[in-house]
Amino acid sequence: MRIPKLAQFIIIVAVLYALLKAPGVFLGKPIPESLIFMYMVLVVATVLLVMTSTDESAEELFSPIRALVQDPKKAFARNIVFVIAPLVAGYIAYGLSSKGMEPPAELRSIHPAPLSKMAAYGKRFDMATLENPLRATETEDKEIFNAYVAEGAGIYFKNCFFCHGGKLDGRGHYAHALTPRPLPFKGRDTIAQLSESYVFWRVVKGGPGLPSEGGPADSSMPAWEDKLTEEEVWKVVLFLYDFTGNRPRERAREGK
């Protein structure tokens, strides 16, 4: 069966709208309303253009609407539409005007690219080659590795869990008071996507060390370089991966 043009139009627009809304509904990362509005104007305009490119297709698109008004047999449907349409318009107008002004949209890159060099602890780290010096113990001496992880746990539960949470899910006691929220370590879309050197950089330099697309003015992530030693940071990094069962991203795969 062929889908009528008008229904096609409605379906295409609805599907695209749903796609734009999906990140907000499912991932809790909504696209700002003002952006959605802009995209939708574009979408409607483009679809209309395509669908009315020939006279026949334009006719096919609009004929059901015309029939609604002109065909006496459709009087009942028409009356319903004629009542509903103004009410919908009123509702939309109310919604738009009562929202008043919307604050400027804040788009923030969650995992911005680090600088290539980082100065800390009196030396310079080359981010491209930096590795966790304690990682080797995982295969070489499990006992020492476990001791490092345990120390990392102690560091985490003295410094980080207030924000990042006792479950490492980014929902600590004070997380709700911070914008942006602390990030989770548990789950896939987290440190599992990052190399240990990246996590090391984030812990050492914190929010203020972010490049401008990361929102350095707003992040409450502390810079730990003068509160934790280099080795302590590597230990807590080991703990974050070990506790969550995540594996650091291998350098071989990164950037290729």
Added chain:
Amino acid sequence: MTYRGWIIGGAFSLVTSILLSATALAFGDVGRGKAVYEKHCQYCHGRDGAGDGPAAGFLNPPPRDFTLGTYKWKTTPFDEMTPSDDDFVRMINGWASHNAVPGWDGLNDTSMPGWSDVIGDNDIKAVIAYLKNLSGLEAPVKPPIDMKAKVAPSKESIERGKKIFADVCSECHGDEGRGDGRKKLKDDWGARTWPRDLTKPWTFRAGSAPVDIYARVTVGIPGTQMPSFADPQSKKALSDEARWDVANYAASLVAPYKKPGEGTVIKAVKVEGALPDAPGAQWNRAAFESFYLAPQMIEGERLFTPTLNSVSVKALFNDTEIAFLVEWDDPTESVPGDESVMALSAGEVFLDKAAIEFPASLGRADERPYFGMGSDARPVDIWLWQNDGAVRSIRARGTASVEDGPDKVRAKGAYEKGAWRVVFKGALKREWKDGASEGIFVPVAFGLWDGSNGDKGAKHTMTGWNYFALNEGGGVSPYIWAIGAVVVVFILELLWFRGARRGRDR
């Protein structure tokens, strides 16, 4: 063996194995519980359950010491020490359904998370068995209290509850329930405890419905000084009905405006003439917006055990000035040197303070200063009030570089029954004034100090950047827009319909 013997033997082993596994499940497997405990619980509650994990020193309330067998949030009667198994499940999985606050899924406003999303039901049972084992708790002898005999929260019940509250609760919870009691309280483990602020039920650990409060009043909160009011030995014993009445009253104390929303903007309201210097009717034209507070744990001396958890703000402006009314609940008015204040305080008493922070100059959103007192390149201006009456205007370029600011600020505060209300007044900055005709958003952040809690200098509570909005354009009411849209669309329809009919008639 005979045919019959097979059946009997089979049935026997079936029944025993079901019974055995049922008891194992019902009481949980201690060994398995230990494994769960060591993975998830030990860093707060301690390796051996003594409440002394690495996190313990940084928490108020501190994590429970399981070796004593005292539990706070239970529903078995006051003379029954052991919580029911359902109580244990609720303590560990949380009362997530009440008054949701993003991220709080366990015991609200504590570090204790809810565990149902990481630990399966059987492992929860196992860890409960392990906890009970730590203090040798057996099954409770008495069943949970009856929570069905409900007195509806009618006007009369609340009115009766109000009197009871004044008699038995207000000495700790304060006259208006803001937690500003006149008693210094310690729990059995020696930690400072603060009676709950009953106007903010989303901070309750164990549910905020009248029935939950009834349970607290009836059972008490073991280990703390909040007693059971069902104990006939107590001079303050209350009848069952009276306990429902006081629970209904306590539930009615909620102040919804204090509960922060997501991404709220303080909408400053334009007034003609002078701005008020003090709280009063003139402020009714503006609405409060509320924000959660986090303790400062980023730089310098850190605060780990805050007493303040939210702040509410509204703003008025005229052609030249802006005024902010900043209101927050604080259990104590901190007057250094005052005897009665010292008696309530945890240690040395410092001043209570409030600060409002703005970018010294506005740029694009991605160019604003660091919310923690700005930086060299992007300074902030801070308006600071202290409860000794001093007011300062500060320009800061990071925490290390603080000097007198350019703004002329006046501020006045008054403490009443557990709430500070401070009115700040200052000139509209040039950029704000210029933007106000079309509507402008100005980043703003707040900082608060509770001097009786040892808050001083970098030790304070704070918000991140939020916005206040200035808009002079005497906007049209949304209802007018809505009616206009209805009329316009309807007229268009009529025109179209008439046109179509004419076309057909022809």
